[in-house]
Amino acid sequence: MLNKPYWIGFAVVLVVTLALLNLPEQVSRKARLAVGSLFVPLFGLAGFGQTLADRTSDLTASRRALLDELATLRRENVELRLQALQHAEALRENERLRELVAWQRQTPWKHKVARVIARDPEDWWRTVWIDLGSRDGVQPDLPVLTPTGLVGRTGDVGLTRTQVLLVGDPKCRVAVLVREAGENGVITAFSTSVLDHRLVDLTNLPRQSALRPGQTVQTSGLGGIFPPGIPVGTIVDSRSVGFGLYTEARVKMAADTSRLREVLVLMP
Amino acid sequence: MNGLRSLILVGFAFAGIFAAAWLEAPRRWLGAQFDVLPALVVVAAMTTNVLTVGILAVSGGVLLDSLSANPLGVSILPLFATGCGLHRAQELVLRDLPYAQVILGVVATAAILLLKLILLLSLGENPIVGWGSLWQFLVTCGWSAALTPLIFRLFDTVAGLLSYRTVEPPTFRPDREILRGRH
Numbered sequence: 001m002l003n004k005p006y007w008i009g010f011a012v013v014l015v016v017t018l019a020l021l022n023l024p025e026q027v028s029r030k031a032r033l034a035v036g037s038l039f040v041p042l043f044g045l046a047g048f049g050q051t052l053a054d055r056t057s058d059l060t061a062s063r064r065a066l067l068d069e070l071a072t073l074r075r076e077n078v079e080l081r082l083q084a085l086q087h088a089e090a091l092r093e094n095e096r097l098r099e100l101v102a103w104q105r106q107t108p109w110k111h112k113v114a115r116v117i118a119r120d121p122e123d124w125w126r127t128v129w130i131d132l133g134s135r136d137g138v139q140p141d142l143p144v145l146t147p148t149g150l151v152g153r154t155g156d157v158g159l160t161r162t163q164v165l166l167v168g169d170p171k172c173r174v175a176v177l178v179r180e181a182g183e184n185g186v187i188t189a190f191s192t193s194v195l196d197h198r199l200v201d202l203t204n205l206p207r208q209s210a211l212r213p214g215q216t217v218q219t220s221g222l223g224g225i226f227p228p229g230i231p232v233g234t235i236v237d238s239r240s241v242g243f244g245l246y247t248e249a250r251v252k253m254a255a256d257t258s259r260l261r262e263v264l265v266l267m268p
Numbered sequence: 269m270n271g272l273r274s275l276i277l278v279g280f281a282f283a284g285i286f287a288a289a290w291l292e293a294p295r296r297w298l299g300a301q302f303d304v305l306p307a308l309v310v311v312a313a314m315t316t317n318v319l320t321v322g323i324l325a326v327s328g329g330v331l332l333d334s335l336s337a338n339p340l341g342v343s344i345l346p347l348f349a350t351g352c353g354l355h356r357a358q359e360l361v362l363r364d365l366p367y368a369q370v371i372l373g374v375v376a377t378a379a380i381l382l383l384k385l386i387l388l389l390s391l392g393e394n395p396i397v398g399w400g401s402l403w404q405f406l407v408t409c410g411w412s413a414a415l416t417p418l419i420f421r422l423f424d425t426v427a428g429l430l431s432y433r434t435v436e437p438p439t440f441r442p443d444r445e446i447l448r449g450r451h
Contacts, residue, residue, distance in 0.1 A: 005318045012322060039335065046286075122301075123300050195400040
């Protein structure tokens with residue numbers, strides 16, 4: 001039989017747990033951010049340590065390696081300038097055509113660069129914390145991406161840090177378009193991709209979808225959070241599910257969310 | 269003394285949760301992150317009382333949930349229930365032996381993970397669980413098996429450094445003294 005201290009302990013812990021689990025959502029978010037802010041000095045210290053380590057390793061880089069990298073970057077710079085010129089011309093043409101057919105003009109994306117400071121300590125969620133908060137103008141439900149593709153959206157926003165729900169987390173669904181097939185679907189978490197963060201599930205596709213491996217998946221803009229045209233990944237394979245009623249596909253994400261260091265937050 | 273032990277355990281929990289959130293390498297290489305809380309619960313259950321286990325469960329659970337997407341408070345009950353279960357067997361377990369500590373670490377991790385998962389599912393949450401979770405489960409248990417003996421030693425060392433040293437009884441026994449000369 002359990003004696004008195006156990007019963008008292010169980011009663012107290014049960015009351016605390018029930019009280020915390022039944023907090024109103026806003027209060028729970030604020031409590032979570034308040035408790036989590038205890039870690040902020042440690043994250044700052046760890047970030048400083050990492051910067052210091054990076055700088056120290058920079059000092060030990062050989063001159064030969066630096067010169068090689070400089071040459072590579074110069075070549076890349078020339079190519080990118082050429083591409084930028086072509087894109088600028090295409091953009092001007094696009095704007096002219098939009099004016100001709102009286103379409104709404106696209107506003108260029110405004111973004112802020114953020115550093116990833118922490119990851120979810122639990123393996124069954126896919127979230128990270130970044131070092132931008134409400135004082136930097138970040139709000140919930142803003143798209144987060146890297147130059148290679150979509151990463152996720154902002155969740156809880158604190159004063160100096162923000163939780164990012166990564167693509168593949170059950171709370172971050174993304175409306176996407178398979179560009180070559182013209183099919184719309186929704187990206188969700190995929191149960192068999194627990195160990196591979198780059199694989200996600202594309203659902204809600206019609207049963208006669210003409211999906212092929214390698215086709216490009218990008219945001220469709222239908223969900224209301226993500227603007228259209230952000231690359232998400234490529235189709236790996238597809239299968240018929242629900243007794244042939246609809247199709248599901250696996251998508252390999254363009255951005256590797258397990259190796260994030262800096263991300264871009266698209267500002268409103 | 270118990271207050272100091274509670275404080276040390278909460279400090280370890282704070283540092284361990286921070287490390288689990290900050291260090292990416294274990295997750296990248298092994299596919300699963302380590303968790304120090306089960307090992308700390310074992311130490312608390314084997315060396316302290318129920319109150320300390322409760323303090324560790326509440327503070328550690330809330331700290332973990334604050335950095336995770338878990339609902340706030342969901343980790344408390346699994347930690348406390350496991351800690352109480354182990355505490356009841358405190359006198360029956362050879363807790364100073366490393367292999368016993370390893371087994372306790374594995375058992376505590378398995379119990380905490382399963383209880384937490386059951387609680388999350390019963391709250392209507394939708395954690396990412398699949399066949400790959402079995403591998404993550406094994407890796408997390410493996411981490412705990414390695415960490416528990418280390419944390420036992422670290423805890424003893426830190427508690428020893430921060431508390432008064434116990435005075436050993438003198439070996440001199442006045443009743444056995446050989447008195448020489450006239451009395």
